[in-house]
Amino acid sequence: MKILVIEDEKELAQDMVKYLSNEQYLCEWVSEYRIALEKINTYEYDCILLDLMLPGGDGLSLLEELKNSNKQDGVIIISAKNSIEEKVKGLKLGADDYLAKPFHQAELAARIESLIRRKQFDSNNLIVHNELSIEIHAKTVSVHNKQVNLTKKEYDLLLFFMGNKNRVLSKGALAEHLSGDFADMFDNHDFVYAHVKNLKRKLREKNYGDYIKTIYGTGYKWEA
Amino acid sequence: MTRLLTKPLKAFAIYALIILLVSIPVYVLVVDYIWVNELDENNWLTIQHTKQRLQVHDLTADEIERINRLWGELQPGLSIEKAETKIAPADSFYEITRPNFYDAEDDADRFRGLRTYVMLNGETYWLIIETNVEEWDETFIAIAVVTLIFFTILILGFVILNRRITAKTWKPFYQTLQSLQSFELSKNQKLLLPSTDILEFQEMNKSLEQLLKNNMDTYEQQKSFTENASHELQTPIALLKSKLDILLQHKDISPEISEILAGIEPALSRLSRINKNLLVLAKVENRQYSENKPLGVQEYILSAQSLFEDYINDKELDVTLAIQANFKIMANPFLLETLIYNLFSNAIRHTPVSGQIHIELKGQTLSFSNSGKAALDITQLFKRFSSTSKDRVSSGLGLAIIKEVALKYNWSIEYYFRNDLHTFSVRF
The missing domain is CATH 3.30.565.10 (Histidine kinase-like ATPase, C-terminal domain)
Structure with a gap:
């Protein structure tokens, strides 16, 4: 899978590339409007991460360019503005998602994963990980072909883990994923423990490979 | 609280009341003095005339007696009596209060009298004339009532004039006051002060406009400072968050370091929230929503x-x-x-x-x-x-x-x- 990161903040772009690059994703980074336009016109990407404030041009016009040339690349806007107007405008112009800065890398990874999954028309909407399979449309989970009944939050957590395999996920990132932008209104995210504990228990009951590991002090990790 | 223009009104009213109250006894004295003087003069004239007429006719004692009886019936104010003394003393004015036959309502009436002596046929006669004069208390009441009526009219006039003056002269002042009351720095509105031809108001408005302009400039600067500052802070915060995410992925993190890292996250999240909130505040203030x-x-x-x-x-x-x-x-x-x-x-x-x-x-x-x-x-x-x-x-x-x-x-x-x-x- 090819990902294009269009971001003028070098450090942030490098972090994204570092976090996302693995055997599955190949990341490219550009920081200028003109070069971004060239790349977009020349290649095809599975996902474009687009910062709207770029030197040399407006990120939104890149979106228009994509739309006009009938490109199917998925686009996630990453913006510092976090305004509803901008979000609506971006989504109207054909962006698939909108993520406000600052964000957790894990959140970005999960959004990319979800976007790419949606873009794959041929897929049967099934995520399979060894003995575990997730039916996206029906929102059902089964281990060894036996269905596991999860609450909505547990299901969301499982998908989040799936999008961040082998990554350490902090409690804050998990809380933010579950409660959205407003998680930072609270200082106590202990409820995350309860949800993860329940998820682990339910999966363990069906004998899954015990992939969810607790990392002392920081959070959790899905070890594949 | 009293309104600006009711204060002088009150003072005027009290002053007018004092002056008018003082004027009542003065008026009474003056009117009474005029009354008495005029009546005395009238009495004197009448009596002089009567005296002269009596002396012209050579009247006998009987005739004088008859005249007195006739006077008693026809004109009770005048009387002539024989005096015991031979010497004619000087004329004397006097005042007497006694019940009046015709005026039953009043218990007593005041009379102004003049007693003089006339020599008829070598005999001394008292010639007395008495004329009814308004009593003190009645004059007083009449003047007091009239004065109070005028006082009321005066006060009404003050109030009406005051209103007129308020409406006209002070209009710009109240307009300014109203614009100031409805003015809010955060609402980014323009302050419209009325134009006026009164120097003091003009100067006040000018100073106010200057004062507000300075305030608004400062406020604008502060607002844009907040917005710019929180915008600028967003990138470093985003970077910190992202670096922390990357750092967490490191393989060999000891429990001690892990604990430190765990302490960074809430602080960072709080920083991020404060910054977001500052931005929201700045945007609300800047009317961006x-x-x-x-x-x-x-x-x-x-x-x-x-x-x-x-x-x-x-x-x-x-x-x-x-x-x-x-x-x-x-x-x-x-x-x-x-x-x-x-x-x-x-x-x-x-x-x-x-x-x-x-x-x-x-x-x-x-x-x-x-x-x-x-x-x-x-x-x-x-x-x-x-x-x-x-x-x-x-x-x-x-x-x-x-x-x-x-x-x-x-x-x-x-x-x-x-x-x-x-x-x-x-x-x-």
Whole structure:
């Protein structure tokens, strides 16, 4: 899978590339409007991460360019503005998602994963990980072909883990994923423990490979 | 408080009253003096005439007796009597008060008399004339009544004139006052002061305009500073967050380092929230959320409830809702969301474990009540960064944002502490 990161903040772009690059994703980074336009016109990407404030041009016009040339690349806007107007405008112009800065890398990874999954028309909407399979449309989970009944939050957590395999996920990132932008209104995210504990228990009951590991002090990790 | 122009009016009225009250006895004295003088003169003239006439006719004692009887019947004010003495003393004026036969209502009438002596046929006669004169007290009452009537007219005139003067001369002053009262620095409005031909008002308006211009400039600078600063801070915060995420992925992190890292995250998240809130405040102040639509308040409360569900369950809070459905309000979606989420999260944060939260939407009022121990300091409550509790996570801006949003839409915010419940209510 090819990902294009269009971001003028070098450090942030490098972090994204570092976090996302693995055997599955190949990341490219550009920081200028003109070069971004060239790349977009020349290649095809599975996902474009687009910062709207770029030197040399407006990120939104890149979106228009994509739309006009009938490109199917998925686009996630990453913006510092976090305004509803901008979000609506971006989504109207054909962006698939909108993520406000600052964000957790894990959140970005999960959004990319979800976007790419949606873009794959041929897929049967099934995520399979060894003995575990997730039916996206029906929102059902089964281990060894036996269905596991999860609450909505547990299901969301499982998908989040799936999008961040082998990554350490902090409690804050998990809380933010579950409660959205407003998680930072609270200082106590202990409820995350309860949800993860329940998820682990339910999966363990069906004998899954015990992939969810607790990392002392920081959070959790899905070890594949 | 007295109005500016009622103060001189009061002074004028009191002064007029004193002068008029003093004038009453003076008038009475003057009028009485004139009365008495005039009557004395009249009496004297009459008596001179009578004297002369009597002396011209050579009257006998009997005839004089008859004249006196006739006078007694026809003109009781005049009488002639024989005097015992031979020498003619000087004329004498006198005053007498006695009942009057014709005037039964009055117990006594005042008379002004003149007694003189006339020599007829070598005999001395008393010639007496008495004329009724108005009594003191009656003159006094008449003058007092007239004076008080005039006083009333005077005061009425003062009031009417005062109103006219207020309406005309002071109009620019009151217009200025009104514009100042409705002026709000945060509303970014222009102050329109009336033009006037009165020098003092002109100078006042000029000074006010200058003063406000300076204030507005400072305010603008402060606003744009806040907005620019929080914009600038966003990138470093984003970087810190991202670096922390990357750092967490390192293979060989010792438990000690891991604990330190775990301590960074909440602080960073708090920093991020403060910055976001500052930006929201700056944007609200800069009138950046102008697009309004009708919004269902209930939906926002329910979505906040489901979003905060975990935090509510974690603290085992008992949340009860009494919300009328279909209540709509014209507002910006983001701002209404911000208002409700802040009120809700505020209640969750400040409620002790196993406490209660009650949310009510009734009529035009939305209120969030939560259990607590003691009332909060209302003077500090809505100020920025004024912590009324030792809550670590509060950005210190939640209530300031609530107030700012309410201010924008002219909603009123109220806080009270009753029956061990903190209540924040918004009247739409």
